[in-house]
Amino acid sequence: MINRIIEFSAHNRVLIVVLTICLTIYGLWSLRSIPLDAIPDLSDPQVIIYTEWPGRSPDLIEDQITYPIISAMLAAMGKWTSFTFTYLMPSV
Numbered sequence: 001m002i003n004r005i006i007e008f009s010a011h012n013r014v015l016i017v018v019l020t021i022c023l024t025i026y027g028l029w030s031l032r033s034i035p036l037d038a039i040p041d042l043s044d045p046q047v048i049i050y051t052e053w054p055g056r057s058p059d060l061i062e063d064q065i066t067y068p069i070i071s072a073m074l075a076a077m078g079k080w081t082s083f084t085f086t087y088l089m090p091s092v
Helices: 002-011 013-033 058-077
Strands: none
16 A cells, blocks of 8 residues: 555656645645634633522521532532632622
């Protein structure tokens, strides 16, 4: 198989040179026209959830809303750290 390719290439030098030039031009055109993201996004994915329970204390919101949501998300995503913040009205 390789002998036939070498023999064909040796007998058709002009065709091989033209094909090489065409492929080189096509490769250079592809290189310039394909958009590349040179700096990938390396930031950690974040999920922000706002919850409200009007008239309840921040401790109650933390215990009955925020903690179960965070526990379920940690189990589902396999994430290692979490940050919660509960203040007077919404829980974040």
